[in-house]
Every structure is written in structure tokens, then in C-alpha cells.
Amino acid sequence: MNEEVRALELNKTWTIEQVPSNKKPIGYKWVFKIKRNAYGSVERFKARLVAKGFTQVEGVDFNETFAAVAKLVTVQLILSLAVVNYWEMHQLDVHNAFLHGDLTEEVYMRMPPGFSHRQQ
Secondary structure (H helix, E strand, O other): OHHHHHHHHHOOOOOOOOOOOOOOOEOEEEEEEEEEOOOOOEEEEEEEEEEOHHHOOEOOOEOOOOOOOOOHHHHHHHHHHHHHOOOOOOOOOOOOOOOOOOOOOOOOEOOOOOOOHHHO
16 A cells, blocks of 8 residues: 555655645545466555545536546457567556546545655
């Protein structure tokens, strides 16, 4: 969990601020996953801090949403093209992936217990 919070701070995904009295902070939850290697033994444990955006109200807390997704058939098509055309393929494991969009809204999230300015 410390590694996840440190990555969020290093990527300047957030800053620690006091929540203004006229704003309502979003809750959070931790999502845990066990990553296994090809033999099935535990390779590492992962933790992700996720904002509970589902508690927001459209028109009050946000106006629009967008999530880029790829259909499985599209991925299969691209892989098939790569095989047929003998294209070189590489696999990339992204440790931390962030959308680099510009927010015009202020978003406040509750701070997880045990984390504060001292972690910076």
C-alpha cells in the first residue's frame, strides 16, 4: 500500500489538501490482487487505491464520463495481422498507468488511514 501511495505522489496524481467546507470528499477502497508466475506460485502482492466514483451524482459532482475500451475481437484482429505479416511483437507490463487528461474540476478524496504528509 505504501508503494501505491508513493507512486501516486511521484506521478503528481494528487496533492494533500484540506477539504473546503462546501465540498464533499469521495470515499475510497483498496483493491488487492495476488500476481502469480507461470508456475502458479505467488510472484507479488498488489494493492490499488480506488476512488469510489460511483457515489457521485451526475450533474452535481460531474457532467460527463468517458472510458476507452478495446473489444476482444479488435485485439484478436491486431494479433492475427501481426502473425500473418511477421510483425515483431513486444509485451509491456506497466507498473502504474494513469490517464494524462486535464481536469477542470476540483476532486477531493478521503485520505486512507495511516497516510499523511509524512509519507511524502
